[in-house]
Amino acid sequence: MSRSVVIVAFPDAELLDIACPSDVLDVANRHGARPRYDIRLASLDGKPIRCQSGLTLAAQLRLDRLREPLDTLIVAGGTGHEDAARDPRFITHVRRVAGLSRRVASVCTGATVLAAAGLLNNRRATTHWRYAGRLARAYPEVTVDPSPLYVRDGHVYTGAGVTSGLDLTLALVEEDHGPSLAREVARSLVTYLQRPGNQAQVSMFLAAPPPENRVIADLAAHIAGRLDEDLSTPALAGRAGLSVRQLTRLFSEHLGxxxxxxxRAVRTEAASQLLATTDLPLSAVARRCGFGSTETLRQAFLEHYGTPPSAYRRVHRKT
Structure with missing residues (x-):
């Protein structure tokens, strides 16, 4: 008896979106997962898949002929995701095979394929932060959250960009076999043990907006450097010479x-860095990062990290 896992890929798929889930499950097998994972790669016609890096992978299954029940269906992402989502035959078979699966997951822009198949309708989902706005506009029936590393909504899981496939698949292993095996797999892979799904995909200080939009780039820099000042939406709009509505539209378009x-996200991440690297009391951290009170700081941490700031400090304090 085994857990049948099929990873679906398409031309110009991201190799890491395939390798991260498959290697996590392979290491779980080597560390005693029972039942074991039976991992196979599928393409629409069973032909080799040329990944966006130029490397070619041999598929073991034809998606269009897959009829067996599956434990887990995982759809990879990659630069070919929009072409894949426009292929009616491919989408028809993804939808059909998803109906044969106990759970369905995507990594990175694989969420576009799930959305095109209607599998994310009326669900919360994530994808790579760079593509979140595009996904939300193309599929308004999907609630797109660009922040988390992965999201579970019922039996459907969506992962963010590339290496978050490690985090998502570790969560699947923990769900199947418990936290001890998931920790052992993470140690073997020399990866963080274990990033929570609601951890931000990317540092707010590194998530630069598109350079062609200087208004948003300037405001992002202004925000990062003046966390303890008035950064309300009206204040930012006034600084940019825009209406609140215009500013909100630009932020949603370029930063998701x-x-x-x-x-709030930038302030929370700045606070997390202070908690991990200093002995400042919570009141001082809250004040430096622009939170009105330690209670506001606490609520922000619960929202972004699922843990209060005091507990975050105990786990992440750098000695």
């Missing part, structure tokens, strides 16, 4: 979030 949510 409203100005208020962006400011």
């Amino acid at each position: 979030r409203t100005p208020g949510k962006h400011v």
